[in-house]
Amino acid sequence: MPKVTVDGQELEVPDGATVLQACELAGKEIPRFCYHERLSIAGNCRMCLVEVKPGPPKPQASCALPATDGQEIRTDTEMVKTAREGVMEFLLINHPLDCPICDQGGECDLQDQSMTYGRGATRYHENKRAVTEKYMGPLIKTVMTRCIHCTRCVRFSEEIAGVDEIGALYRGEDMQITTYLEQAVEHELSANVIDLCPVGALTSRPYAFEARPWELKKTLSIDVSDAVGSNIRLDSKGREVMRALPRINDDVNEEWISDKARYQVDGLMRRRLDKPYIRKGGKLQAATWDEAFKAIAKVKPGKKIAAIAGDMLDCETMFAAKALLKACGSTLVEGRQTGMDYDTSNLAAVNFNSTFAGIENADAILIVGSHVRWEAPLVNVRIRKAVKRGAKVFVVGPWWDTTYPAEFLGEDLGVLNKLPKALSDALKNAENPAVIVGGAGLKGAHGKALALAEKYGAAFNVLHFSAARMGGLMLGFAQPGGMEDIVNAKPKVVLSLGADEMDFEPFADALKVYIGHHGDKGAHAADVILPAASYAEKDGTYVNTEGRVQFAEKAVFAPGDAREDWTILRALADALKVEVGFDSFAELQAAMIEEVPALGEEGLADYGALPKADARSKAEGTISAYPIKDFYLTNPIARASEVMQRCSAELLHGEDLAEAAE
């Protein structure tokens, strides 16, 4: 632990810390552009200059200088001030003064730092450099004249995303950031470079010229596009969510979010259900709330009522639905829309027990039936980190581009019954082995994977991809036989709570009530549609796949006649003449927490120990395909989003077209 002095203040810094980190520990602000905590050190912007003794009598780039014992660091001398002013003057030589028309304006590192550390005037009279725009796909808008060559985007795509797509061509003043032949960047985290870009060179294409940061209302929320539960901030103007940005949470999403989480928000304004509908003569017709409730009450379901939870539901809605059904005398609740029927008697056996931060330390990882890159892009980032630290990865299932070296063991789950030597050796010799079972592997290999985890002392993880899954399971949204049990119970009324992926066919005789926010598959099949709120339009508790309970806040109001889900279910209780026991959101939440106390505490829920595995269980079947067919169109919001549709067409399907044309 070296001891250093920063501006006369003595402090001890951790081994391996840089001078910049030492200054931060001492509470000094060091301006920087290229340095980023989560990326490798480049040391090319020179903004972080400080004076260090002993050393050459000139300012030093603190980000790339290791802190050593006895260093005397000054951040407040005249030399440092002039050095920073000089660097800033050089940076601004070629930077256009187009802040008024730049989308980064108001949240621009260069703008802020030039105010604080700049000279205020330039002595440069030559012409500025101009750089042609570079196409980087449907999400990233480029204004490359603004680029200051920090190379954060290059380092992000190489180190974090694991896809070498962005590079710096040419040299010196002529350096240009681009992709090979200006192809679109294709990985699922690509838009994070927009946040990383310290200037307005890479900005958000869908959000271009939409709003200024200071006119946006910022709401802390949780992403529902996958089961990672990324912490996001929804920026809204009026009734519209303008954009979603990541919040820093090292346990969950670090400071990244997937492109889907970021850009599906424009879907919140499209294809919305904003008034109730009733199907009359085969056609959906607009109705009033009263008429809709009457239509449901007319069926007199009694006990014959079922509720299917969708993938993006908050716990409160699910609890309200469960309470309504309980008051009716029914327990027909299910959340696994697609008919999965894995054993949920012990929630630890369906949870991501390693935790996301913990999987980074695994040294042998067996992935069974999970396209991690699509099902949870941010978990793939963690696994990539583990691989960089030396972990070996084995995958059972069809091939996908892992972004790190991985051994694919074929599509036949039977391989788990007699492990190949490489895999068994790796698991045996590993100190922190881990098994990850995805949606495609749960059916045929859940038991076997548990047994393997027990045998090798590996952490057992299930990777879900529905934001509502763990919360639903905690609330008991699972029948022993899955959806089949619901079908066999022949309900008279089926409440589809934003469940768009379920099969409505078996419920032909029942009254299908869709309570959701988008006119998607569920609404097409429904007999009665009750317009509800999306995740941005209601408070709610979400549990991610590692069992982390998180709370999201309401950013905007639902459009038109749409109401928050719980109020619809509360009103439906009146229509059905039953008592649910809550009249406000607070009462509902209190009742929910009373039933499942873990939902009242933010943080990891405790599911207890893993069940004793059945050593004789066998893995059966083959995985012919993963459940997610199109990363950009997995939920009704994304399907309604123009940006996601364009991504899907251009990045996933355009590729095929282009190849066919060649």
Next chain:
Amino acid sequence: MADRSPAPDTPELRERWGGFEFTEAYRAKADKAIARYPEGRQRSAVMPLLDLAQRQVGEETNTQGWLPLPVIEYVADYLDMPVIRVLEVATFYFMYNMKPVGKYHVQVCGTTPCMLRGSDGLIEACKKRGMSKGQVSDDNLWTLTEVECMGNCATAPMVQINDDNYEDLTPERLDAILDALAAGEQPKTGTQEPGRHTSEPANALSSLQEMVDANHDYRSEW
């Protein structure tokens, strides 16, 4: 600075170079270059491989050689590395030609010492022969480029033509060299000053005279 952008990616370019592969001889050299680096670090050989590829292209086109995009892709594939990383290297270093060049790539140094010793005259001499900067001459023989310092200031002015340096030039001497090259002969490389061998002092020793016979410590005289 010269335009370093790659030649446009056209169907003709793809057709001409899409099937590029190292010949037996070049493959052997490439593999030798790769073998210099430890296992898993074969990317380090990207610079020698690009050079070899450029030379092979040169042999095929009877020029100094250049790097069409499909060839860059071939090198990336050969080293199993992302093509953008190879393109970064290729566009960074000036010895890789990103556009077609003539048989002789005449690189005239125009930096201060050479300029003071008459590089303007050399460029003039080249232009008189029909060369213009950045262009391939009509007979496909010459490409003229003005470059920055090549480190031959003691024998300035100098010109680099393909792999050889020609130093202590005058317009007449350069003309003679270019004539010889055009005739398919190999002129004497290095200094063109009669009686001079390499970059030793052209006349009598003017500095460090005490050093001629034995090492001498000048520090006390500073």
